[in-house]
Amino acid sequence: MRISGAGDWEGGGNFDQLVLSHLGLIRHIGLSTLRRPGELDDFTQQVVLVAFAHRNELDPRGVKGWLATVARNTAIQWSRKRTPDLLAQLPDIPLPTPLPDESLEAEERWSQVIEGLASLDDTDERALRAHYLEDRGYEQMQREFGVSYSAMRKRVSRARKLLQERLTALAGLIGLIGTRRQPRGFGDVPGGDNRMTATISLTASMLIVGWVGVGAHELEQSAWRAATFAPQGDTLLPIELVAEEFRPKVKPVADGVGEAEAQPFPAAPSMGTWTRLDGAPDERAAAAATAIDDRLYVFAGIDTVGPRDATLVYDTRSHSWDVSAAIPTARSYFSAGVIDGKTYVAGGLGTPGQWTALSSLEVHDPVTDSWDTLADMPTARGKTAAAVAGGKLYVLGGWASGPNLRTNEAYDPATGQWEARADMPEPNAWHSAVAIRGEIYVLGGQGLDHNADDLRSLFIYIPATNTWREGAPMPETRTRFMACVVGGRIYTIGGWIGDPNAEVTAVVHVYDPVSDSWDIGPDMPTAGHDLFGTALDGRIYVIGGWDQRAGVFEVLDTGFRAISPSGKDPSTWGGLKRL
Known part of the structure; x- marks a missing residue:
């Protein structure tokens, strides 16, 4: 400028x-x-x-x-x-005035876009022109094209992918017609008073x-x-002037190890780097994954053929896949959690086309590689989210047949019983949930039903008091995504992002519960929705999903590594753990 x-x-x-x-x-x-x-x-x-x-x-x-x-x-x-x-x-x-070579470059790029559009079939070209060049939303387009809202979104996504493939030589255009769409372009003159x-x-x-x-x-x-x-506070100071104030103050302790006081502004964390691993054994989506010891366990899900019941096991040390005992009830869009080294699988949807909501609860023991059937959930539902806190599995929200639900039910393995807990503040499905320090964070999702606005809300459930509070909302609405915790921070990955013109995304957002604030992480290499995965030793493993993510296996190494007291000198460890 x-x-x-x-x-x-x-x-x-x-x-x-x-x-x-x-x-x-x-x-x-x-x-x-x-x-x-x-x-x-x-x-x-x-x-x-x-x-x-x-x-x-x-x-x-x-x-x-x-x-x-x-x-x-x-x-x-x-x-x-x-x-x-x-x-x-x-x-x-x-x-x-832009430089001549800049103007020429922009004109050449736009020329390539127009040529790429012309190479598509009429329907795909019309869909991309309407959505990106004429700025029409999916609701308006679905009436014109005579298809459902969901089908319209998929058609635009597929057409965009075809166009991207024909423009791969022009890397700059990926930012223009990519997996993420800006709410309003910088070149669009905004309405109202804007300087x-x-x-x-x-x-x-x-x-x-x-x-x-x-x-x-x-x-x-x-x-x-x-x-x-x-x-x-309310002022802006040069970083050089405040660096000394923010530097950790170290005081000696009895065992000679320094103890750092809390810093008002912690150092910026590394957001990590992505790596694509050898593909998963199949192309399932809407499954669940858990981590136990050094292994990832992948349960159920669905692919283009139908529901899957095979249990897959990935060894993070040998980087190899194996097959474990099949789940008794094939399902998709369900929830799972680990308690005392066992994976509990709850609810979900049954046969595709019928999409019957399930209430069954089954548990897998990796030591014996066997399944047991436990007490059914009181409320049959799929598209749920779940988290483990205080040794109990909490299953939240979901869908059965009508509007989305606010239901919150907890299973206690010690008693083998379910208990109704305080309902969620709003109906929700296709959301995610994680637990940090005994509290459950419920993120994003879909509102009352498929016609409602997608959500960017963050609600926090406190099991000890059976109450809810609200956190800072996500930067954008997001559904059908995955979330997991590394180093006390929540990573939200993939899914559908933005509303009303939602797009399949590769965007990663990171939430810090200490500061109640959001940050941007490194984009996932392959965008997708209904993907699944889990975190282990500072690495986030993301598996499968629909469309271009089918069979894809990628890992985000955040650089965080948990420190274990195992094998440490007790006196030295006493000082280290206070740092």
Whole structure:
């Protein structure tokens, strides 16, 4: 962006070109953190203004990390609903005419898109043009195409995949027509009072084509250490001035090991890297996976042929698959949890086409490789979520035949009985649940029924008091996804994201329950929904799903490793565990 005086930037280099080349990064951070995506343009402008006001502190060699930190801290202030002061102090920002080679490149890319569309059959071309170029939603399109809402979404997803395959040589276009669709493009002139001019919006759209989706979210860890601003109360202070205050204070303890006091702002965690492993033995979806010792257990599910009953076992040490005892009742869209080394499988849906809701509860013992049938759930249902807390299996929400449910029922292996607990605050299905420190976090899902809006809510159930409280909502609505916990943080992966124009996604969001805040993680290599998996030793294993994820097996190594006291000197361990 061309800002008055930016051309003579004291820090060296061309400030406007540096910022312009990272607009995709700024917008990606904003989209993942703002509670109201409609404010994205205003947020982007505010980040640029803050960066311009402090441009003298920028090292051009670290511009990406510097801008990432400015964007994150601006988002924190934005969430506190602080009135942006710089907007009132600085003038509107004119944008320079794009360079000839930039304009030519944009024109060539658009030409390739049009040619790619023309190579599709008429139905696929009409679907993509209507959805992406004419900005029509699925509800409007389903009436025009004469199909259901779900079928319309699948048709657009399939057409987009075909177009992507024909444009693989143009990596930049993946960000434009990719698995993730922005609620409103930067080039769309927003309605209402917005200080971002049409010239900025339209020109920026041309220049960031291909940048938004290609590396925009690949934030360097150096961003956390960049010479920019960190929040402290209601003020912004240079990081150099507060670094000493935030550095851990270490005091000696009796055994000579240092004990660090709590830090107000912990260091930025590594979000990890993805690796694709050898494919799973079959192409199932809507299954469940649990981790016991060094093995992953995959139960039931469904593929294009029908329901699966085979139990698969993956050894994370030998990286090999094996087959275990089949589950007595084939099912899909069910829930599972581990208690005392055994996997409990509850509910789900039966034969495809009939989709009968199940109430059966079965338990698998890996030591004897055998199954037992236990007391049925009081409420038959599928599309549930479940978590284990306090030695009990909690099965939440779901669907049976009518509207989605708020039901919360807990199974206690010690008594062999089910107990009704406090209902969820809202009906839900196709959601996810995890447990952290004895509390259950229920995320996203589908509202009252398939016609209702998808959810971005986060509700937390406290079994000890049988009560619910609300957490910070997810950055976007999400259904038919998986969630798991690593290092005390919740990772939400894949599924359908965004509403009303939901898309199959590869996006990963990470929730920190300590700060009650969300962050963006590394995108999954292969987007998909109805995928399943679990976490083991700091690695998140993601298996299967529909469409392009069929038979796919990928792992996210977060870099986190749990520390075990086994084999440690007792006196030294006493100090280490307090760090």
